[in-house]
Amino acid sequence: MIVRELELDLDAFEGPFDLLLTLVLKDELDLRDVDVAGIVLSFLERLFERDELDLDACGEFLVLISALLELKARGLFPEEAAELAELEPEAAAEELARRLAEYRRMKEAAAWLRERLESEGERFFRIGPAPLAPKVDVQLAPQDPERLAAALRVLAVPPPEVSLSHMALRFPPVGQFLERFRSVLRRRTRFDFDAEVGELTRIEQAVALLALLELRRNGEVSIEQAAPFAPIRISRTDVEREASWTLRSA
């Protein structure tokens, strides 16, 4: 669909869209008389007839119609005229004349500047650093391709891999402590946590505490601590249960 060939049938104009545009641009048709909404309707009708969305045509139409609308809006409500409308006709004419005179003065000033530029066209001067710096001619010594290859070969060797092992934190497995605590509890019914792990590293102590919590979750042990930072006492649950049962039956 070619937007410019869109046939229009308006009160003020009948013919293809591009002829309308030409007439408007040549000032042979007053935009104030043109029904822009009518143009939009004609376009939409054509669009529906085709039953498919022609994005290119829509884009082109949008550009043309918005330009037309802007021209019309400017023609209908010139900003200057709106300001002047608040004045009495005489004052408005005076204000308009003053503004036109101001603009004309600036136009003449621009013309003066242009003349000046032409008459001063032969003026050349330095702005910023000197435009041409002497070019440095770098002379290379004769080179042997074999040496280049040797140099590249050195570069092509992958660098030795750097070990990062010392940077990693290594944790002993939790299972190790589970086994350890279970074996302690097989020998004794209760034990003191601090005494059991006191000689281990900080990391190992942390893992030992996790193992302890795991045992507690499984219901294998019960944990007592009288106060924060007080020694942690661990006892076998079956012993505990026995004791309470004995107490209740007593």
Added chain:
Amino acid sequence: MDAPLRLIAGNPLDQLAKTIEALLVVASAPLSVQELAEAADDHPERVEAALGLVGERYREGRSGVVLEHVAGGWAYRASREAAEACARLFEKPAQRNLSQAAMETLAIVAYLGPCTRPDIAHIRGVAADSAVASLLERGLISEAGREDAAGGAIRYRTTPLFERVFGLESLSQLPRLDDLGGDVAEIRERLHQVAEKRTA
């Protein structure tokens, strides 16, 4: 007969003139008398006298380099005789292809600056954004603060490069606005004529 040998004592003013020549050669923008005096560590009055000597040596027709008073200072430029050769060496981007809109905008900034884009648009009746951008890029105008401190519209004024490109000693060399066209009475008369034609 042999001419008697004359010994000329070193003239301090001549020495100062040499120093000024050197300063003008290394400067990339016009230097004011004050700047020359500070750099040469001498009195402004003596600098002006020395500039007279330098100007005599580098005047149009006598030398390929010409001393000129421009943009509020003193600077060397190429002689007009050498202009063609200079034009073959490099172009002049600052003044190439200045549009009519840019020219009018430049005139408004030169006469009314510092002024804002809305000021320019108000006089020309159309937005001045692209003309202002083009003039900024060419270095013919520069920003000069904002209207009403922070948040106001940016003000623009012409640069020393503008004066240099147009060969002006200062903005006061521009013709007086009153001498330019734009007689209010005449325009008012024409407006009335147009109005009468319409109503007729």
